[in-house]
Amino acid sequence: MNKIKVVVVDDSALIRNLMTKIINSQPDMETVATAPDPFIAREHIKRLNPDVITLDIEMPKMDGIEFLERIMRLRPTPVVMVSTLTDKGADVTFKALELGAVDFVTKPKLDISQGMLDYANEITDKIRAAHAARYRLTKLPDKSAAALAGAEVVKPMAAPAALGNRFAATEKLVLMGSSTGGTEAIRVILEQLPTDSPAILITQHMPAGFTKSFADRLNQVCQITVKEATHGERVLPGHAYIAPGDKHLKLGRNGANYICQLEDGEPVNRHKPSVEVLFKSGTEVSPRNIIGIMLTGMGKDGAQAMADMKKAGSYNICQDEASCVVFGMPREAIALGGADEVVALNQIAKRLLDHLSKIGGRAAIRV
Incomplete structure (x- = not known):
């Protein structure tokens, strides 16, 4: 077996x-x-042609973002960013993901011992995911570089038109799960949704300290309101709720209203937040009113719960292999019979709205 370099x-x-x-x-x-700065790294990369690069964001001589841009333009390679757990670090990390980095990990604490095994598993899992990635660069101005990486160049989307409040009064809502490559996939979908879309609950595998920045960035570019979920808040149409990085997000009910529930439990499928937990709560609360969406990600988190949700009456959409960064979670959900449709990323929002238009009207609440 050839080792990942x-x-x-x-x-x-x-x-x-x-x-x-x-x-x-x-x-x-x-x-x-190994390299202490991008200039030495550049020579190693030219000479060794590695499969994956781990790249510190904050470095002397040339910062990680500038170096990442050069890598993507001259020698597209899967990159895992190593980020500091700060507000500034989070903002720069999402910029790196927009530029084509596959994923990120937080910088390890040199004095940790008890959590080192979990940290080592996280790093190596992300390196494997990066190596397996079907690499897509959608942001580079140089289309030849994007084509070299096998990228689909996505044109900027027009602002979505309001739908005349067709869905705002319904009981329908959307549950969405993703992992590797999911930050950009989520953005692509949410940017296409109008202000009167059904509410959306989202679990994206991401560490604590980054999810609020992620939600804030999305809120700046989307017509719908995007925020980090808080425990007990009412779920409203035209809003998307991101699971905090250290809590499981569940759908709940309080009388006639849907609410967000946060749970500080053990990791599920090695993840916290877990897609499995979110989708399972959909089955328990009101599956016939739910549209489930599974996006790019390594592993199988949420696959079984999505299949169970479909059996209970939900309508489910999975991202197709060609548009996934890693076709792990959607593939597993499809294999278990959890998908009603398998759709390219840039068509998911349209298919979601088409389905809602087709079923129309206020759905009966069936618990």
Whole structure:
């Protein structure tokens, strides 16, 4: 078996050594070079042609964002960003994802011991996901570079038109799950939705400290209101609610109203928040009023719950393989019979609205 070749770029020798130790402990990957700055990294990348690069965001001489842009233009390679757990770090991280980075991890704490195994699993899982990624670059101005990476160049979308309040008074709502590649996939869908769309509850695999920044960025570019979910708040049409990075998000009811419920439980399928938890709550509350959407991501989190939700009466859409960064979670859901439709990313919003238009009217509440 050919090992995944990884180049680690970080200005801290301690972090480089720690990352090297974690990567080299795995049977399917190896650190082929480390670099303290982008200039040395550039020579390693040219010489070794790595499968994956881990890239620190904050470095001397040239920051990680500028270097990422150069990598994407000159030698497109799956990149996992290493980010600081700060507001500034979160903003820069999402900029990196927009530029084509596959995923990110937070910078390890050098004094951690109890959580090191979980941290090592997170890093190596993301490296595997990056290696498996069907790489898509949609933001580069140089289309030849995007084509070189196998990218689909997506044209800017026109602002969505309001739907005459057709759905605002209905009981319909949307539950959405995603992981690797999901931040951009979610943006593509939400940007196409009008202000009177049904409410949307979203679980995206993401660490605590990043989900509020993610929601705020989406809120700036979408017509609907996007926010980080809070416990007990009423779920309203024209709103999307993002699961906090350290809590499970569940759909609940309070009388006639839907509400967000946050649960501080154990990880499910190694994730917290977990798509499985969100979709399972949909089955328990009102499955016949739910449209489930499964987007790009590694693994199978949410697949079984999506299949169960469909059996209970939901209508489900899965992202297709060609438009996924990683076709893991949708593939598993499809294999279990959880999908009513399998749709390209840039068509999911349209298919969602078409389905809502077709069923029309106020749906009966069936618990």
